[in-house]
Amino acid sequence: MKDEEKTREHLIQELEEMRLKVAELEKSGSELKGVENALKESEERLKRLYQESPIPSFTWQKRGDDFILIDFNHAATQITSGKVVHYIGGSAREMYQNRRHILSDMELCCEHRSVVRREVVSSNFAPGRSFSVHYRFMPPDLIILHTEDITERKQAEEGLRWKTALLEAQMNTSIDGILVVNENQQRILTNRRLVDLWNIPQSILDDEDDKALLDYVVSLVKHPGKFREKVEYLYRHPDEASRDEIEFKSGMVLDRYSAPVLGANGYYYGRIWGFRDVTDRKRAEEALKQSEGLYRSIFENTGTATVVLEKDATICLVNTEYEKLSGHHREEIEGKKRWTEFVAPEDLERLLTKPGQPGREANIARKRDEFHFVDRYGNTKIVALCFDRIPGTKKTIASLLDISDRKRAEETLRESQRKLADMLGKGDYEYALPFHGRRRPILIDYVLSTDAGENLGNKYKRFQTQKGILWGEGFATNLSSGERYFSATAAALHDSKGEKIAAIECIRDMTEHKKIETRLHRAEKMEALGTLAGGVAHDLNNVLGVLVGYAELLLAKLPEDSLLTKYAGHILQSSEKAAAIIQDLLTLARRGVSVSEVVNLNKVIAGYLDSPEYEKLRYYHGNVFVRKELAEDLYNIKGSPVHLGKTVMNLIANAMEAIPDLGTVTIRTENRYLDYAISGYDDVQEGNYVVLSISDTGSGIAARDVGKIFEPFYTKKAMGRSGTGLGLAVVWGTVKDHHGYIEVRSDEGAGTAFTLYFPVTREELIREREKADIAAYMGRRESILVVDDMEFQRELAVTMLNNLNYKVNTVSGGEEALSYLRSHQVDLLLLDMIMDPGIDGLETFKRVRELKPDQKAIIVSGFAETERVRMAQELGAGEYVRKPYNLEKIGLAIRNELDRKL
Structure with missing residues (x-):
């Protein structure tokens, strides 16, 4: 019984355990079903991704030593145009028997279970296209083969490689x-x-x-x-x-x-x-520029009238000589006139019907001819023509030479030869040697007959005889070529019996020689005058400096109604006039003229016409009418207003004094572009000029005197109208200092015209400075050391600078100044440039700068602003002040230098 109960309990326990296991199994089955469902969903999702992927994909399953195609996606269907359907279940060995590398890649991927990549060119599904193939292993026995069409990318890469190679080649070549x-x-x-x-x-x-x-x-x-x-x-x-x-x-x-x-x-x-x-x-451009300049210079300076002609005979380029020959400016000719317009009618038909003439197509290398040339005024000249084709172009270059004088000389010579032959045939000495239809007594007269020598003194300045040869110099005024100087030698011709049968004379044109001789004589005279001016200017200016300084100090101290004030004023005015005379001497010597101010010539003229000097001139010449024709838009020039004013004064005074009775003086200004020659100048700079013309209707200047009027002290009337007695010499020197030109036209008995050309500046006028208030240049008890070799100049400087509230000390030379500065500090040096004996102002300032590098100084001198003055200023010296100076001039110079920042 006990055994049965035990068996029963055991069975119940086992049954309970079985019930629990069944519950667990039911629970596990439920969970497994959930996993199965999730797995199924994941599989569906993966399959959907596989099918919808844009990358063609093929699934192979390993079976033995082969691979069988078991699946593919839609992209694979498209890339194979549907052919892949027929290969499902097919063998890789059979399919890729001609491309064993694919099978090898699949085996390699399966063996190492890693991704294998390869690029191939298809010959099956898409022949000729490039693909990138990826083999990926999927356990337990699957290979997923992905293919991507990279044809366009490969083509782009190839194009990029080609372009890169091309670019590199271009870069390196x-x-x-x-x-x-x-x-x-x-x-x-x-x-x-x-x-x-x-x-x-x-x-x-x-x-x-x-x-x-x-x-x-x-x-x-x-x-x-x-x-x-x-x-x-x-x-x-x-x-x-x-x-x-x-x-x-x-x-x-x-x-x-x-x-x-x-x-x-x-x-x-x-x-x-x-x-x-x-x-x-x-280098080629520079060489071309030089070549063009060279050929342009050659073209301009051939000495003959030269033109370049287009194919149709239009003149496209002329030189200065052609301008002179034709009377036209080049702007009136170039591109506007044909060369035939200058040919006289009687020669035109002959020239145009002759082959090879300028502007014709005939290919003749070179031609020469002569014809009558008609200028703008209707004057006819005989010219020799030479022309040639310019290689490589259809243009022609022609050269024309005025041979009118030569033709007349040839005709005269032929006539003389005929008359000489007639004379020798007659056996007597009667003859006539014409000079343009007019016979003159010449040296032959005296050779053949000593009685004829009485008239030679009227034609020859001097003559002499030596060993039967007569020599003389003369001056002819009515030749066709103008006034000429000449020299001549003459001798008699004898027959075998010693009898005179004829005479021969050689005449040489000495005009250019005389002109050069005259210029040399003038230069020597100016050099002598410069030596004189340089020798006296410094000492005279020192003396005048004392007069001006003390006169100004007296005027400042005396009451205005004092008689002494009047006397001091006269001293000051006279001293300033004396300084002006010295300045005129320096002007003639071409020294000491500063042309750095911007000047309007109309204002200079207006200033003189409003001066007491002009009113005085009008008083003495009330019968002269002065007409002004001043250009309203007159350009400015760079110049010295003082010297330009004296120039205007001299020219107007001379013009009015040249009119004995009723007459007119015309003052005219204008702007003019100068690109033509001016009489008396070998070289004229082309460009814009301000032109001043002063003309009169007076008695004029004799032809033989025109070349002398600019010489110092040359005059045929009472001098002194300008206040210096140096007249037109000052005008000439001023024009030269202003880099200008002067032209004189005069007909004896019909009047004179002076035309002055001054180069234009584009700088604007600076407003005229008003007289400064004395407070602007008063001192502030700064210390000044005056360095001057003349005692009275030192004393004057001390008085003036004390009045300007400066502390002043003086020394008499450069060495003393250096000694003083070694033990004293001064704010400014007032340094004379020329000191004798001892070192001058420049050398003194050099040594001062070595001793005290920041020492300020201003330079004063009774002479002009020389190169040594400018050298001192380059070293750091301040303004240059010319003696005689007044309180305002010296005060402003000192104040400006003291206030200048180093």
Whole structure:
């Protein structure tokens, strides 16, 4: 019973355990079903992803030593155009028997259970297209084969490789040096041409930072600061492009171009630099410029009238000689007239029907001819014509020479030969040697008959006889070529019996020789005058300085109604006039004239016409009418108002004094472009000029006197009208100092015209300075050391500067000044330039600067502003003040220098 109960309990326990296990199994089954469902959903999702993937995929299952295609997705169907359906269940060994590498890749992937990649070109499903194939192992025995069509990418890569190779080839074969840097100024490309141009060391090429290359190139260029500044500027302004030229110390010239590298959205990726060697081109341009200048100079200075003609005979280029020959300015000819317009009617048909003439097509190498040339005034001249075709063009160059005088001389010679033959045939001495239809007594008269010598003194300035040969000099006024100086020698011809049968004379034109001799004589006279002026100007100005200074001090101290005030005023005025006379002497000597102010000539004229001097002149010449024709838009010139004023005064005074009775003086100004010759000048600078013309209807100037009127002290009337007695010599010197030209036209008995040309300046007029208030130049108890070799000048300076509230000490020379400055401090030196004996002002200032580098000084002198004055100013000296000076002049100069910042 007990055994049965035990068995029963055991069975109940087992049954309970079984019930629990059943419950657990039911629970596990439920969980397993959930897992199965999740797995099923995941499988469905993966299968959907597999099927919808855009990458063609094939699933192979390993069976033995082969692989069977068991699945594929929609992309595989599309890429194979549906053919893959027929291969499902197919063997890889059979399918890829001609492409064993695919089977090998599948076996490799299965063996190592890793991804295998390969690029292939299809010959089955999509022949000719490129694919990237990925083999991926999926346990336990599957291989997923993914294929991606990379045909376009491969083509793009191939195109990119080709373009890159092409670009590199272009870069390295370019004639330009090329440098590319990124946005961080690091070099990313440097071509071979740039390396060769700059001879860049390898160590710098290995450094990608552009700074190393920049530092290297800066050491090679001629202007390193400018080069570096431009590079840094462009790096700071990434949106700017630039083009310029760089000069290297070696002489090489590079054309530099730089531009930013920008993306489509404007993003800055860096900068590209291009460098082209233009050295040969620059040299060629310079050589071409020199060649053009040379040929232009040759064209202008051939000595003959020269023109260049177009194919249709239009004149396209003329030189100055042709302007003179034709009477036209070149603007009236070039491109506007044909050369045939200057041919006389009687010669025109002959020239035009003759082959090879200018403007015709006949290919004749060179031609010469003669014809009658008609100028703008209707005058006819005989000219010799020579022309030739310009190689490589359809243009012709023609040269014309006026041979009228030669033709007349030839005719005269022929006539003389006929008459001489007649004379010798008759056996007597009667003859007639015409000079343009008029017989003159010449040396032959005296050779053949001593009685004829009585008239020779009227024709020859001097003559003499030596060993039967007569020599003489003369001056002829009514020749067709104008007034001429000549020299002549004559001798008799004898027969075998010693009898005179004829005479021979040789005449030489000495006109140019005489002109040069006259110029030399004038230069010697001016040099002598300059020596005189230079010798006395300094001492006289020192003396006048005392008179002016003390007269001004007296005027400042005396009451206005005092008689002494009047006397002091006369002393001051007379001293200033004496200083003006010295200035005129310096003007004639071409020394001491400053032409640095901007001047309007109309204002200078107006100033003189409003002066007491002009009123006095009008009082004495009330019968003369003065007419003004002043251009309203007159350009400015650079000049000296004082000297220009004296020039106007002298010319107007001379013009009015030249009119004995009723008459007119005309004052005219105008702007003129000067591109033609002026009588008396070998070279005239082309350009814009202000022209001043003063003419009169007076008695005129004799032809033989015109060349002398500008000589110092030459006159045929009472002198002194200008206040200096130097007249037109001052005018001549002033015009020369202003780099101008002067032209005189005069007909005896019909009046005279002086025309002055002054080069234009584009600078504007500066407003005239009003007289300064004394407070503007008063001192503030600064210390001044006066250095002057003349005691009375030192005393005057002390008095004047004390009145201006300065502390003043004086020394008599440069050595004393140096000694004083070694132990004393002064704010300013008042330094005389010329001191005797001892060192002069320049040498003194040099040594002072060595002792005290910041020492201020102003220079004073009784002479002109010389080169030594300018050298002192270059060393740091202040203004130059000419003696005699007044309180305002010296006060302002000192105040300006003391206030000047070092």
